[in-house]
Amino acid sequence: MAKEEITPSEWQIMEVLWACKEPLTSSEVYKRMQGSVDMSKRMVRVLMNRLNQKDILGYSVDAHDARVYHYYVQKPREECVKEKSRKFVDRYFSGNGTNAMAALLQSFVLTDEQIGELENILKRSRDRRVESADKDGETHA
Secondary structure, eight states, X not given: OOXXXXXXXXXXXXXXXXXXXXXXXXXXXXXXXXXXXXXXXXXXXXXXXXXXXXXXXXXXXXXXOTTOEEEEESSOHHHHHHHHHHHHHHHHHTTOHHHXXXXXXXXXXXXXXXXXXXXXXXXXXXXXXXXXXXXXXXXXX
């Protein structure tokens, strides 16, 4: 069975938890989201439960009140971003990363600093490819 994607509403909850870096109750998440998101306290609880079912959040039961759950991140933001990016490329570019990158790059005017960052990312990608080929016993030019 394919992994369920994080919905946009669930992503908003995850942003709160990733930023906090410590376990939070659903009430604490709700309070941190107030004013920026139109979501009821009940909806926050429902979405946090779904994130738990997707193994993105875990929880522990409060030592003093068994009705209170403290939710913690099980999947780092970087891993979720990679999965979401992969699915985006698969869905809209038939899995062709080059076409996806070209479309994104043509949509923005980049600063020299941003171009430098992208060049570093490409270099690291090339280095990983070479390392992988070396491990597999392949030769490269």
